[in-house]
Amino acid sequence: MRAALIQLRSGTDMARNVAAASALIREAAGQGANFISTPEMTNILEPDRPRLRALARPEAEDASVAAFSALAAELGLWLNIGSLALKGDGEKLINRSLLFAPDGLIAARYDKIHLFDVDLPTGESLRESHAYEGGAHAVLADTPLGAIGLTICYDMRFPHLYRALAQAGAKLFTVPSAFTVPTGQAHWHVLLRARAIETGSFVLAAAQGGKHESGRETYGHSLIVSPWGEVLAEAGTEPGIVIADLDLAQADLARARIPALRHDRPIDLTVLKPDCVIVTSSP
Numbered sequence: 374m375r376a377a378l379i380q381l382r383s384g385t386d387m388a389r390n391v392a393a394a395s396a397l398i399r400e401a402a403g404q405g406a407n408f409i410s411t412p413e414m415t416n417i418l419e420p421d422r423p424r425l426r427a428l429a430r431p432e433a434e435d436a437s438v439a440a441f442s443a444l445a446a447e448l449g450l451w452l453n454i455g456s457l458a459l460k461g462d463g464e465k466l467i468n469r470s471l472l473f474a475p476d477g478l479i480a481a482r483y484d485k486i487h488l489f490d491v492d493l494p495t496g497e498s499l500r501e502s503h504a505y506e507g508g509a510h511a512v513l514a515d516t517p518l519g520a521i522g523l524t525i526c527y528d529m530r531f532p533h534l535y536r537a538l539a540q541a542g543a544k545l546f547t548v549p550s551a552f553t554v555p556t557g558q559a560h561w562h563v564l565l566r567a568r569a570i571e572t573g574s575f576v577l578a579a580a581q582g583g584k585h586e587s588g589r590e591t592y593g594h595s596l597i598v599s600p601w602g603e604v605l606a607e608a609g610t611e612p613g614i615v616i617a618d619l620d621l622a623q624a625d626l627a628r629a630r631i632p633a634l635r636h637d638r639p640i641d642l643t644v645l646k647p648d649c650v651i652v653t654s655s656p
């Protein structure tokens with residue numbers, strides 16, 4: 374399997390974003406990739422909520438879904454569009470990851486479960502849940518390339534999701550992202566390597582990077598990590614492609630060396646809080 378990550382700097386114009394992503398997807402296919410993943414918010418990175426709501430369409434009517442489906446079929450490869458802002462059934466939008474099969478059909482869809490509601494040390498305040506409805510289901514796509522766990526960005530901070538997916542058979546995770554710069558500098562590599570190591574799985578995190586036209590800045594550093602935690606490929610902050618050849622047997626090898634996935638023990642989650650006796654020595 375040759376995996377490629379597309380790093381983007383999506384803006385507020387959907388057609389332009391789709392064209393930029395498509396050009397890089399074609400380039401990656403030209404380099405022999407048969408699995409390609411793009412970042413969170415591939416179709417639009419628009420912080421203005423009313424405008425975003427006005428632009429978003431349901432999956433069946435979204436022009437970018439049709440364009441990426443046709444592209445997967447034309448190139449004959451597995452294409453994970455890391456996420457798209459789409460209209461859901463309710464008032465709020467959904468942050469959805471789609472996996473297209475080589476015939477262009479949607480093989481799996483995953484709605485981001487954990488929404489990024491944080492106040493950053495920089496003073497920036499982000500409230501994803503004001504615009505988006507969180508998903509409720511973990512999704513595992515069983516493909517001829519291997520079983521793939523679909524996740525999105527902030528999900529990476531919830532290790533139980535990855536453990537459940539790995540125990541259900543996932544050997545590779547997609548983590549399309551639009552990480553903030555301060556949290557990226559502090560946590561990006563550590564979190565992604567930890568998810569790979571503790572589950573004995575490949576981690577593929579395609580990222581948004583650089584200064585976007587909305588003024589927002591994202592961390593970039595699209596990353597491919599092996600099941601042993603090695604960084605196999607990494608981008609900088611510019612749009613582009615990173616590629617690595619993956620042998621999924623390495624996941625079996627890592628799990629055979631450290632079978633932590635099989636070493637769960639029943640835990641009584643009642644937390645014991647014994648009284649502590651403080652002994653002070655007299656002067």
Ligand SMILES: NC(=O)CCC(=O)C(=O)O
Binds near residue numbers: 413528530551557
């Ligand atoms: N789009 C996101 O979920 C951002 C997550 C992020 O930056 C983090 O630190 O977590």
